[in-house]
Amino acid sequence: MNRTGMTDAAELLREHGIKPSHQRVLVLSYLMTHPEHPAADAIYRSLLPEMASLSKMTVYNTLEILRKAGLVRIVRIGDPEARYDVMTDDHGHFKCEICGGLSDFAVDMRPLVSDGLAGYEIRERNVYFKGICPGCLENKTE
Amino acid sequence: MNRTGMTDAAELLREHGIKPSHQRVLVLSYLMTHPEHPAADAIYRSLLPEMASLSKMTVYNTLEILRKAGLVRIVRIGDPEARYDVMTDDHGHFKCEICGGLSDFAVDMRPLVSDGLAGYEIRERNVYFKGICPGCLENKTE
DNA sequence: CAATAATTTATAATGATTATAAAATTATAA
DNA sequence: TTATAATTTTATAATCATTATAAATTATTG
Structure with missing residues (x-):
C-alpha cells in the first residue's frame, strides 16, 4: 500500500x-x-510529455476498459466530445454555457426514483444542470 | 386556432x-x-416521403433554431448522435443499455438544488438514468 | 415587377471516435 | 533461457454525425 x-x-x-x-x-x-x-484528447496531450510513445488510441482503449469496469463514467453535455469522470459518490454536473467549464455539485439522487420506473433496472443515475457559472456572471455585469 | x-x-x-x-x-x-x-437523421428520413426536396441541413438548421428558442432540448446519452425532445415540464430520461430505447419519467427536480450551487445561474436541469428496461429484462431471464 | 433579404439546398470539410492490422511487450511453457 | 503464444500498444485509415460554405430558391418590400 502506498500513498x-x-x-x-x-x-x-x-x-x-x-x-x-x-x-x-x-x-x-x-x-x-x-x-x-x-476529454480523451486532453488526457492524451497532458500525458505525452511523460510518455512520448503514448498513442491516442491507447487512451481511448483504456477509457473504454475503465468505463466497462465501472471505474469511470462518461459525461456528455452539449459538446461533441466525451469527457471522463472517475466514479465516486453520486454527484451532479454543472456545465457553464459561456466558458464551457464543468464542475461537480453534491446531490442526493435517492428521492429521484419515481414510480414511473417500476420494473426498470436502474444502473446509473445522472444529473446535470446548465447555466452560467459565478465567474462568467461577474464578467457579464461588468 | 386549430386542433x-x-x-x-x-x-x-x-x-x-x-x-x-x-x-x-x-x-x-x-x-x-x-x-x-x-435523432436528426430519423426526423429527416421520416419527413422525406412528405417532402422530397427536404435537405438534412434544413433539419439541422431548424433544430438549432428551435433549441435556441427554448422549444426543444438535446438529449445525449451514450450515443454519438444527439436526440431531440420537445420542451415540456421537467422530466427525466431513461436510456436502456440493451435496446437503446429512450423513455421519459416524472421527476421533481426542485429538491435537487444544492447549496453547492450558490452563485450559479441555473438555466436547465437534466436527469437521466441508465439501465435495463422491463422488456429487455424479460428477454434476459427467458 | 424589380430588388433585397431570408431560407433552403447541395456539397464539401471537420473532428471525435472506431476499425484494422502491424509492432512491441509481456506471459507461458518447454 | 528460449521459443511460442497471448496481450497490449501503436500507427494508419475509415466512419459518421455535425458544421461550414456558398449557390439556388423562395419570400418580402418598395
Missing part, C-alpha cells in the same frame, strides 16, 4: 481484474488527480 | 418569433407527435 496516486490507481486496476500496464496506470491516475473531467 | 399538430406548431413558432416555413412546421410538429426523442 501516491500512481500505486492507488494500479491497485484499483488489479482489484477490477485489469492488468495495470504503465499506460493504464497513467490514464487512471490522471483522471483521479484531475477533477475537471478531461 | 391539428401542424397549426399548433406554426403558432408556437410565431409566438417565438420564428417564421413558420413549411419545413420548420414539419420538423416541430414531427417532434410534437413523436415522443421517442428522434
